[in-house]
Amino acid sequence: MRPERFDSWLTVDAKGLYCRPGGFHIDPHGVVRHAVVTHGHSDHARPGHDAVLATKETLAIMRARLGELAPRRPQSAGYGEPVTIGDVTVTLFPAGHVLGSAQVLIEYQGARAVVSGDYKRSADPTCACFELVPCDLFITEATFALPVFQHGDASAEAAKLLKSVEQFPERAHVVGAYGLGKSQRLIALLRAQGYDRPIYLHGALQACCDLYESFGVPLGPLEPATGAKRNALKGQIVLAPPSAIADRWSRRLPDPLTSFASGWMRVRARARQQGIELPLVISDHADWRELTDTIAETNAGEVWVTHGREDALLHHIQTTGRRGRALALIGREDEDQ
Amino acid sequence: MKAFAALLDRLAHTPSRNDKLRLMADYFASAPDPDRGYALAALTDGLFFRVPFRRIFAEMLESRVDPVLFKLSRDYVGDTAETISLLWPAREGDAAPPRLADVVEAVQVADKAEIPALLAGSLDGLDATGRWALLKLLTGALRVGVSARLAKTALAQWSGQPLAEIEEVWHGLTPPYATLFAWLAGNAPRPDTAGQAVFRPLMLSHAIEDQALAGITPEDFVAEWKWDGIRVQASHQGGERRLFSRTGDDISGAFPDVVEALPESVVLDGELLVMRGGEVAPFNDLQQRLNRKTVSASMLKSHPAHIRLYDILFEADEDLRPLPFEARRARLEAWHAAHVPQRTDVSYMIDFAGLAELEALWAGARATGIEGLMLKRRDSPYIAGRPKGHWYKWKRAPHLIDAVLMYAQRGSGKRSSYYSDYTFGAWRTSDEGEPELVPVGKSYFGFTDEELKQLDSFVRAHTVDSFGPVRQVEPKLVFEVAFDSVHRSARHKSGVAMRFPRIHRIRWDKPAEEADTLETLSGLIVD
Numbered sequence: 078m079r080p081e082r083f084d085s086w087l088t089v090d091a092k093g094l095y096c097r098p099g100g101f102h103i104d105p106h107g108v109v110r111h112a113v114v115t116h117g118h119s120d121h122a123r124p125g126h127d128a129v130l131a132t133k134e135t136l137a138i139m140r141a142r143l144g145e146l147a148p149r150r151p152q153s154a155g156y157g158e159p160v161t162i163g164d165v166t167v168t169l170f171p172a173g174h175v176l177g178s179a180q181v182l183i184e185y186q187g188a189r190a191v192v193s194g195d196y197k198r199s200a201d202p203t204c205a206c207f208e209l210v211p212c213d214l215f216i217t218e219a220t221f222a223l224p225v226f227q228h229g230d231a232s233a234e235a236a237k238l239l240k241s242v243e244q245f246p247e248r249a250h251v252v253g254a255y256g257l258g259k260s261q262r263l264i265a266l267l268r269a270q271g272y273d274r275p276i277y278l279h280g281a282l283q284a285c286c287d288l289y290e291s292f293g294v295p296l297g298p299l300e301p302a303t304g305a306k307r308n309a310l311k312g313q314i315v316l317a318p319p320s321a322i323a324d325r326w327s328r329r330l331p332d333p334l335t336s337f338a339s340g341w342m343r344v345r346a347r348a349r350q351q352g353i354e355l356p357l358v359i360s361d362h363a364d365w366r367e368l369t370d371t372i373a374e375t376n377a378g379e380v381w382v383t384h385g386r387e388d389a390l391l392h393h394i395q396t397t398g399r400r401g402r403a404l405a406l407i408g409r410e411d412e413d414q
Numbered sequence: 415m416k417a418f419a420a421l422l423d424r425l426a427h428t429p430s431r432n433d434k435l436r437l438m439a440d441y442f443a444s445a446p447d448p449d450r451g452y453a454l455a456a457l458t459d460g461l462f463f464r465v466p467f468r469r470i471f472a473e474m475l476e477s478r479v480d481p482v483l484f485k486l487s488r489d490y491v492g493d494t495a496e497t498i499s500l501l502w503p504a505r506e507g508d509a510a511p512p513r514l515a516d517v518v519e520a521v522q523v524a525d526k527a528e529i530p531a532l533l534a535g536s537l538d539g540l541d542a543t544g545r546w547a548l549l550k551l552l553t554g555a556l557r558v559g560v561s562a563r564l565a566k567t568a569l570a571q572w573s574g575q576p577l578a579e580i581e582e583v584w585h586g587l588t589p590p591y592a593t594l595f596a597w598l599a600g601n602a603p604r605p606d607t608a609g610q611a612v613f614r615p616l617m618l619s620h621a622i623e624d625q626a627l628a629g630i631t632p633e634d635f636v637a638e639w640k641w642d643g644i645r646v647q648a649s650h651q652g653g654e655r656r657l658f659s660r661t662g663d664d665i666s667g668a669f670p671d672v673v674e675a676l677p678e679s680v681v682l683d684g685e686l687l688v689m690r691g692g693e694v695a696p697f698n699d700l701q702q703r704l705n706r707k708t709v710s711a712s713m714l715k716s717h718p719a720h721i722r723l724y725d726i727l728f729e730a731d732e733d734l735r736p737l738p739f740e741a742r743r744a745r746l747e748a749w750h751a752a753h754v755p756q757r758t759d760v761s762y763m764i765d766f767a768g769l770a771e772l773e774a775l776w777a778g779a780r781a782t783g784i785e786g787l788m789l790k791r792r793d794s795p796y797i798a799g800r801p802k803g804h805w806y807k808w809k810r811a812p813h814l815i816d817a818v819l820m821y822a823q824r825g826s827g828k829r830s831s832y833y834s835d836y837t838f839g840a841w842r843t844s845d846e847g848e849p850e851l852v853p854v855g856k857s858y859f860g861f862t863d864e865e866l867k868q869l870d871s872f873v874r875a876h877t878v879d880s881f882g883p884v885r886q887v888e889p890k891l892v893f894e895v896a897f898d899s900v901h902r903s904a905r906h907k908s909g910v911a912m913r914f915p916r917i918h919r920i921r922w923d924k925p926a927e928e929a930d931t932l933e934t935l936s937g938l939i940v941d
Binding site for chain 2: 223224225226227229237241244245323324325327328332335343344345346348349350352353354355356365366386388389392393396
């Protein structure tokens with residue numbers, strides 16, 4: 078028989094979201110014995126777990142980033158392959174966020190709950206495309222859950238960067254981009270515009286790029302920025318973690334023009350505060366329209382909101398006649414940095 | 415609209431002047447007419463729409479956006495026009511976006527009742543950046559860090575025509591500047607502005623250096639006081655009266671008193687001052703009247719404006735600029751004696767027998783509240799720009815105080831990785847009787863690139879707290895700060911504000927306790 082209430086079997090404890098009949102957490106913040114991990118970003122894939130179910134790409138990312146603290150007992154599941162855990166069936170579906178990212182469908186006594194993890198619906202050549210999973214309960218992220226966030230066409234943003242390189246050929250264009258996902262997507266977008274010159278990388282980005290290539294995502298010629306001759310970087314594109322673009326690291330570059338690829342760049346004050354000269358609105362999260370469309374399309378009667386600007390999304394959920402609830406999960410930062 | 419929106423977007427985020435020039439020059443080179451003409455008008459504050467856009471937007475949103483979502487969004491974004499541009503519901507598969515010129519011209523001729531539908535149609539056809547640019551344009555507040563003069567400089571850079579010539583024709587033209595662009599693109603002669611009250615680019619001076627000082631003799635040079643106001647050009651030609659700033663901005667609206675007093679058929683050069691009972695008021699008083707579009711009756715009464723005349727450029731239709739200074743000066747005196755115009759006087763010429771006497775006068779300038787001396791070659795014609803060897807300014811020596819570095823803020827552009835903007839303080843006694851520092855000024859120049867590196871390292875090594883881009887540092891480092899003058903200020907905690915403070919020397923050697931007190935600084939106030 079169908080359980081009356083989802084919160085009788087999906088609960089939030091000190092370590093995060095917990096599935097009681099399956100005996101596992103999803104993306105737990107604290108160390109646990111059994112976890113399902115949606116994707117490899119550090120606020121979802123924490124170190125020190127024992128058994129972890131995830132896609133093989135996510136497990137590879139965790140191994141590369143966590144070293145000794147990677148899951149001791151990894152178990153991979155392909156997209157669409159059901160796995161029985163305790164009294165529930167778990168199936169992973171593509172979330173379109175980064176390489177290996179998954180939504181988690183949990184079926185229990187005929188009820189279907191989907192934990193979205195982070196997701197986006199717009200095209201991304203570096204990962205599998207989001208797949209809609211009809212469900213009764215949809216647990217969604219809300220990073221960009223305000224109607225002001227309409228991410229627009231990412232290719233046009235890549236073209237903007239290339240135009241600036243042409244306009245300012247004596248300056249190194251240093252683009253802040255998150256190491257896992259954003260960097261590779263930006264590289265792929267530039268390649269799709271026909272940009273075939275080497276792209277220079279901050280040392281911290283190399284490992285993730287190698288990993289993407291090993292999973293068959295071609296990124297073209299990449300060179301380390303550290304150690305390159307200063308003059309050789311004139312008019313080149315250099316990718317670096319956001320924390321490095323306006324700090325001492327960037328002084329090695331010739332007259333750097335600071336850029337930043339992020340959904341937050343949609344808001345001018347944010348770009349200004351960070352001294353960004355060329356904001357690029359490229360996000361790996363769903364924008365307002367994708368969030369609200371996805372909620373409608375899943376046909377879920379109940380929606381839980383995990384992290385971000387939940388006020389606006391809950392208001393929207395209520396106006397569409399669904400039951401909404403904010404899940405206060407710790408350890409989720411301002412994502413898409 | 416797309417190219418204009420992309421330009422504004424880039425300008426809004428670009429701190430460097432040269433980069434802004436390149437962005438604008440590229441735009442003027444590639445955008446078609448009359449779009450680029452309207453873009454130029456927008457960049458030079460030359461477009462006005464007498465339409466209550468804010469109210470119209472509010473009404474348009476009511477039927478389109480949930481008020482709760484709008485409020486949450488507005489709170490997050492912090493700017494209403496930007497919020498509207500971002501959350502305007504995007505429409506897919508629409509026709510081509512509207513052209514800048516089409517939108518401007520349609521709004522200019524539209525009936526009030528038609529405007530909401532017209533705007534909605536334009537917004538529907540644009541992306542978020544396009545909508546933002548359109549709203550900025552219509553509400554008349556671009557705020558992208560471009561002055562009218564910078565836009566004109568970009569025109570000069572793109573076309574290869576001298577800036578002075580562009581400035582000279584500028585005020586005779588109106589948007590969308592078809593004749594201007596035809597000339598700049600090489601398709602037509604320069605627009606004719608003879609007999610119009612247009613701006614004639616000013617002749618400027620160089621700061622004098624020691625070797626040039628030796629050549630100053632009463633045979634070749636005249637000396638005048640350098641007054642502490644702003645340089646202006648007053649023009650009354652072709653029935654129009656205008657007052658221009660040094661950079662060619664029309665500031666007539668803020669100074670109707672001096673403009674109305676101007677006799678016909680003349681172009682004059684002088685210093686704009688506030689004067690009461692024949693005495694020049696401090697610069698602060700003049701500042702109250704600057705940067706306004708209009709001025710209140712009470713302000714006209716309490717802060718009366720006056721022009722101290724230096725030069726005459728045109729009398730009737732006669733261009734006097736090719737004449738030697740001495741001849742122009744004689745014409746100026748004769749003209750002034752003949753017309754006796756209100757709210758003007760002629761700058762006083764200082765008699766001097768030689769350099770020693772001049773030096774004594776210069777040294778006394780500080781005590782008399784005068785900014786310094788002007789030295790002008792007797793035979794110089796009036797040449798636009800800053801020609802070498804003709805006019806010199808000899809500013810009085812700056813004040814110096816020792817102040818303690820308190821806060822440092824990250825710079826922008828090339829300096830974005832450096833803590834390069836410094837707030838410094840002077841000592842005073844706190845209510846508890848303890849010595850405490852109070853901020854007295856802020857400066858980001860006066861030091862070399864090498865010193866900037868050292869200062870940046872110092873800030874990083876001595877940070878005690880940070881607030882966003884600002885770091886509070888241990889009060890250890892002393893700056894010798896140079897500044898032109900100091901005034902009372904209700905807006906600053908210390909009660910004083912400096913003019914043109916700059917880091918004169920870094921006193922790595924000096925203990926912070928030996929820096930100056932607020933009392934010392936307050937003692938330099940001249941009111």
